[in-house]
Amino acid sequence: MVVSEHRLKRMIRIVDMMRKQQYPxxxxxxxxxxxxxxxTTETMVLTCDRKTIWQDLKILKEEFHCPWEYDRSRHGYYLKDIHWDFAYPAYLSESQMMAMLVGRRISENIFPEPLKSDICSAVDYLLNVANPDLQKCSFVSQMKFFSARTGNVDPAIFKPVYQAWRDHFLLHIVYRDYQGNASVRDIEPHALFFRNNNWYIYARACNADEPRNFMIHRIQRAEVIQKTFEPDPEIYNNIRFTLTPVKDVVLRFHKDIHDSIFSNPFHENQEIIWDTDDPMFKLIKIPVAPQEILVQRILEQSGKLTVVKPDSLKEKVIEAARNVINAHSC
Structure with a gap:
């Protein structure tokens, strides 16, 4: 059966509501x-009457074998199998297909297995249906990534971690810290994130009040516990790192590192002061930035990036530089 683009948009949203257990x-x-x-145009496409919604649900069940049922106690529809795969036809513009190719390329370099292969296979399938010739575009291979993952993630570990986070299940893990000490925990995985070339899970242990970060490559064993939890926005919207913020920073930088300052900004609202007495050096004002990252980047530039203020940051840079010198003087 040929399904119109408008009907498909409605069905995708209905399935998404059922998958999220909103009992629509x-x-x-x-x-x-x-x-x-x-x-306004999109709203007009989606707006419809009761009869149309029922027809959408009927097509979902009869043509796509969607396992939906009606829950009388909750007065809404739900999926008997929340993992049911809605294999719908793709209506993609050329720009959307190009964006998918770029996303596929990024996935190859960022995501661990088996998620990487799942994403690549899904994109390949959709593009093969929509426009097979687009997969042969050479521009994607010209997109290069120069970032090395510092922690090697075992696919056998990432799969249950990802599943538990995605489906809101508890996770049983054996975790080894940086000192080699192992501990056993049952956790609620509230957020999955990628930072500084490492994958993390932000979770709360079942016997603890405060959530914390777990580096996935340090998880020795992971098993999904068939018990769900309710994701807490207060947790996944407030991921904290053990970094020290420094406010009202002013740095002096040499013109040779101009590109680095722009391509890797310290803050989205940083301000460059071009009018200075020295034509070789300019100033940059930063509202706030992590002390640890500031010190690291200043030392990396070997004198071409220096602190104007605050004095406390100057002292931290001097202390770090002395430590490096002392460590190499033995």
Whole structure:
């Protein structure tokens, strides 16, 4: 059966609501469609009557074998299998297909297995249906990545970690810290993130109040526990790192590292002061930045990046430089 693009957009959103266990009914679906976008044209595409919604649900079950049922106690529809795969046809513009190719290339370099292969296979399938010739574009191979992962993630570990985070299951892990000490924990994985070339899970142990970061490459064993938890926005929206913020920073940089200052900014609102007395050096004002990163980048530039203020940051740079000198004087 050929499904129109408009109907497909509605069905995708209905399935997504069921997958998130929102138990949609006609009232909830209509409200969600009205709030789906600020684009008036798109809203008109989604807005429909009760009969149309029922026809969408019927096609989902009969044509796509969607395992939905109606829960009378919750007055809404749900998926009997939340892992059901909605294999719908792709309606993609050329720019969308190009974006998918770029995303595939990034996935090859960032994501661990088996997620990397899953993403690449999904993109290849969609592009093969939409435009097979696009996969032969050479521009994607010209996109280069120069970042090395410092922690090698075992696919056998990443798979259950990813599954537990995705489906909101508890996770049983054996974790080894940087000193080699092993501990056994049952955790709630609230967030999955990539930082400084390493993959982390931000989780709360079942016997602890405060969440913390776990480096995935240090997890020795991981098993999904068939018990769900409710993700807490107070946790996954407030991931904390053990870094010390420094406010109102002013740095002096040599013109030779101009590109580095722009390509890797310290802060999105940093300000360059071009009008200085020295034509070789300019100033940069930074509202706030982590002390540890500031010190590291200043030392990396071998005198071409120096601290104007605050004095406390100057002292930290001097202390770090002395430590390096002392360590190499033996």
């Amino acid at each position: 009914n006609y009232t909830k679906i209509r409200r969600a469609f009205e709030q789906a976008t600020f684009d």
